[in-house]
Amino acid sequence: MFQTKRGASVQAVASGTVVSAGPSRGFGQVVFVQSKSGFVYVYGGNESLLVKTGDSIAPGKTIATVGVDSKDGNPTAYFFVFRNGQPVDPSLAPRE
Numbered sequence: 001m002f003q004t005k006r007g008a009s010v011q012a013v014a015s016g017t018v019v020s021a022g023p024s025r026g027f028g029q030v031v032f033v034q035s036k037s038g039f040v041y042v043y044g045g046n047e048s049l050l051v052k053t054g055d056s057i058a059p060g061k062t063i064a065t066v067g068v069d070s071k072d073g074n075p076t077a078y079f080f081v082f083r084n085g086q087p088v089d090p091s092l093a094p095r096e
Contacts, residue, residue, distance in 0.1 A: 010064040037094065
């Protein structure tokens, strides 16, 4: 979880395919990007999405804009990484 500015750009950290993009209870609009190596990068807390399911993503591509957390009203971005259904420390996940 990161405190940031409302409307800030959310950029992909790795290439992949958008496997899901849309609302998720408690996390605003969420984008799931699966890399060829099997990692799933999850970008949540978004106000608007700039990608849709099936889109190919390159590292650095702006995929969304940050929204406001529904619980505390602060602009908050969420970032998670999974592989084989298990959480991965985001600092250890591959970047491109």
